Amino acid sequence: MKLLALMKKEFHRFFHDPRLIITMLIPGLLIFCIYSILGSALWGEDETGYSFHVYVSGESALGTMVEEVVGDGWKMTPAEDIEAAKKQVEEGEATALVVFSEDFDEKMANYTPASGESAPAIVIYYNAADEGSLAFYQLATTAFDLYEQQISNKFNIVPHNYATDTDIVTSMMSGLLPFLVVIFIFSACMSVTLESVAGEKERGTLATILITSARRSDVALGKIIPLSCISAIGATSSFLGVILSLPKLMGMSIGGFMTSFGFVSYLALFLLILSVVPLIVSLVSVVSTYARSVKEASAYTSVVMILTMVLSIVSAFISGIGDWIVVVPVLNAVVCMQSILTGSMMIWQTFVSVGVNLVYTALLVFAISKMFSSERIMFGS
Amino acid sequence: MTEQAIFPEMGEEIVRAEGLRKTFTLSRKQQKIEKTGITRKTAVDGLSFSAYRGQIYGLLGPNGAGKTTTLRILSTLIRPDAGDAFVCGCSVLKEPQKVRDKIGFMTSELKLDGFFTPDYLFRFFGEMHGVDKDTIEKRKTELFSRFGIDKFAQVRVKDLSTGMKQKISLVVSIVHDPDVIIFDEPTNGLDVLTAKVVTDFLAELKNMGKSIILSTHIFSLVEKLCDRVSIIIDGKSVADGTLEDICAGDTLESKFFEIYKNVKGDEL
Ligand SMILES: Nc1ncnc2c1ncn2[C@@H]1O[C@H](COP(=O)(O)OP(=O)(O)O)[C@@H](O)[C@H]1O
Numbered sequence: 179m180k181l182l183a184l185m186k187k188e189f190h191r192f193f194h195d196p197r198l199i200i201t202m203l204i205p206g207l208l209i210f211c212i213y214s215i216l217g218s219a220l221w222g223e224d225e226t227g228y229s230f231h232v233y234v235s236g237e238s239a240l241g242t243m244v245e246e247v248v249g250d251g252w253k254m255t256p257a258e259d260i261e262a263a264k265k266q267v268e269e270g271e272a273t274a275l276v277v278f279s280e281d282f283d284e285k286m287a288n289y290t291p292a293s294g295e296s297a298p299a300i301v302i303y304y305n306a307a308d309e310g311s312l313a314f315y316q317l318a319t320t321a322f323d324l325y326e327q328q329i330s331n332k333f334n335i336v337p338h339n340y341a342t343d344t345d346i347v348t349s350m351m352s353g354l355l356p357f358l359v360v361i362f363i364f365s366a367c368m369s370v371t372l373e374s375v376a377g378e379k380e381r382g383t384l385a386t387i388l389i390t391s392a393r394r395s396d397v398a399l400g401k402i403i404p405l406s407c408i409s410a411i412g413a414t415s416s417f418l419g420v421i422l423s424l425p426k427l428m429g430m431s432i433g434g435f436m437t438s439f440g441f442v443s444y445l446a447l448f449l450l451i452l453s454v455v456p457l458i459v460s461l462v463s464v465v466s467t468y469a470r471s472v473k474e475a476s477a478y479t480s481v482v483m484i485l486t487m488v489l490s491i492v493s494a495f496i497s498g499i500g501d502w503i504v505v506v507p508v509l510n511a512v513v514c515m516q517s518i519l520t521g522s523m524m525i526w527q528t529f530v531s532v533g534v535n536l537v538y539t540a541l542l543v544f545a546i547s548k549m550f551s552s553e554r555i556m557f558g559s
Numbered sequence: 560m561t562e563q564a565i566f567p568e569m570g571e572e573i574v575r576a577e578g579l580r581k582t583f584t585l586s587r588k589q590q591k592i593e594k595t596g597i598t599r600k601t602a603v604d605g606l607s608f609s610a611y612r613g614q615i616y617g618l619l620g621p622n623g624a625g626k627t628t629t630l631r632i633l634s635t636l637i638r639p640d641a642g643d644a645f646v647c648g649c650s651v652l653k654e655p656q657k658v659r660d661k662i663g664f665m666t667s668e669l670k671l672d673g674f675f676t677p678d679y680l681f682r683f684f685g686e687m688h689g690v691d692k693d694t695i696e697k698r699k700t701e702l703f704s705r706f707g708i709d710k711f712a713q714v715r716v717k718d719l720s721t722g723m724k725q726k727i728s729l730v731v732s733i734v735h736d737p738d739v740i741i742f743d744e745p746t747n748g749l750d751v752l753t754a755k756v757v758t759d760f761l762a763e764l765k766n767m768g769k770s771i772i773l774s775t776h777i778f779s780l781v782e783k784l785c786d787r788v789s790i791i792i793d794g795k796s797v798a799d800g801t802l803e804d805i806c807a808g809d810t811l812e813s814k815f816f817e818i819y820k821n822v823k824g825d826e827l
């Protein structure tokens with residue numbers, strides 16, 4: 179009951195103060211604007227002006243089908259020299275190369291999985307680092323998949339991606355994004371928590387609550403839960419800002435960028451973010467409870483934030499960190515997000531990291547309630 | 560008027576302090592401020608006293624005598640190193656939660672968040688003390704009209720006058736109808752009008768049958784309000800009794816300095 183009243187008060191405080199709501203949402207908006215502007219400056223405005231150039235080798239009715247799906251503005255040329263065509267795709271001169279295996283249509287019509295032979299194949303050479311190439315790959319595979327579903331799995335699609343791990347797309351996405359996410363979570367948590375915990379302590383409104391018969395643990399949870407929810411809004415806003423503007427920054431279409439992960443990856447990313455928010459809120463709350471003023475608290479918090487930033491960027495760019503990282507709070511999320519973005523997610527890592535972060539949060543909440551009972555910390559004059 | 564109010568000596572004992580002691584470890588910064596190299600400071604040194612129902616009890620002493628520390632012990636914000644205190648029979652050491660529901664603690668250090676309205680704050684603190692909703696509403700209507708807050712019930716506290724703010728703090732701190740009200744330096748730092756609001760409020764609380772313990776260094780405040788008084792010097796009670804007994808025909812001020820001289824020698 180008392181916990182509920184404490185939580186309601188915290189939400190009331192936030193949602194009835196337009197100033198606080200705006201400061202929570204503005205970072206996301208700013209990120210979106212700045213990155214988008216930066217992206218357009220970097221990549222120019224002619225997003226529709228590409229000349230797409232797809233090579234096709236081998237004969238198949240499916241080739242014409244893809245041509246129809248893709249529509250105008252795409253030039254399909256029969257490939258005279260496959261090796262030359264591959265080289266062009268790799269170097270970005272051609273959009274993609276589609277190779278149908280020999281007598282594809284005939285084999286597809288007669289193929290039975292029971293025969294034990296390998297199914298006829300379509301090999302698609304493309305470069306995921308290139309917006310046009312990736313978009314073509316996605317359109318073509320979607321079309322093939324749809325067709326294949328009607329004829330009950332009679333051929334294989336073999337993708338061949340020329341984009342390597344060192345490509346700017348993957349390294350930006352997998353290295354920078356988790357780092358940015360952590361910074362945005364941190365700043366979202368910092369703005370509300372400093373104000374609500376250190377601010378209330380400094381102004382003497384927290385002590386007023388501590389002289390009531392409310393339990394210390396309720397007072398601590400009554401801060402952490404609402405502040406986490408509020409920070410999650412800010413973190414989500416910043417996260418959306420990044421997700422929606424990064425493709426522009428990298429000269430890709432939002433759709434192409436988004437479809438490069440699946441639903442599970444999104445869910446895992448979101449869970450990781452949600453587990454880091456209460457952890458950082460609790461961390462900032464511990465610091466805020468300890469500090470004597472908002473000024474002191476923000477000085478300490480900045481140190482913690484810089485430390486987290488440095489460690490995040492280090493763990494994001496060091497390859498081959500051991501599995502032990504899952505027990506390190508916050509950094510476990512950075513590394514997990516990174517592996518999600520590079521497509522090498524391990525489900526157990528994500529779950530363990532989320533769990534570990536929640537355990538740390540619980541420990542910190544316990545520490546805060548102990549600190550609330552400490553006369554030296556609360557009334558040390 | 561109850562019998563207890565007419566015959567104060569016969570009033571039931573409501574707060575009892577037994578040999579309270581509190582020693583602080585001074586930080587380096589505090590040592591500099593206190594201009595000593597001593598690392599420990601005994602703020603309260605074996606203090607005992609009793610306060611009775613329906614009366615106002617005053618702790619009178621100079622700055623640094625240990626008054627605030629004593630009141631913080633009574634209100635369970637800090638724990639004594641030795642001794643114990645009982646509020647309505649509940650030990651501050653063993654049943655702090657119960658004690659908190661029996662007292663209203665007021666000091667200038669405890670503030671209300673000016674963002675909220677008196678109405679919201681009253682309900683919130685009522686819930687914090689576990690008072691049920693109907694009782695909160697009943698008490699709110701009664702207290703708000705009694706102290707003239709009703710017209711401002713929906714105005715944010717930060718937009719109200721200092722006197723009104725003070726009244727709201729006072730009313731909110733008795734939302735749970737505590738038997739004992741503890742008040743540290745009631746008029747310190749207040750302008751004359753707000754100070755009057757506070758002293759009138761205390762007199763009103765006494766009329767309502769509440770027991771009050773206050774600390775102050777102002778003689779006139781004790782003379783005006785208190786039934787009993789304890790003179791505190793260096794954490795010890797050096798005189799304790801009814802106002803008449805202590806003064807013995809003299810003014811409180813001259814009596815105080817007489818006692819002070821006896822205790823501390825000639826240093827003033
Ligand atoms: N938290 C604390 N840490 C260190 N010293 C303290 C603390 N609180 C009070 N003191 C010291 O104890 C003494 C008594 O303080 P206090 O109870 O505030 O006196 P009063 O209220 O009578 O002015 C003072 O010397 C003060 O400096």
Ligand SMILES: [Mg+2]
Pocket residue numbers: 626627628743744
């Ligand atoms: Mg004091």
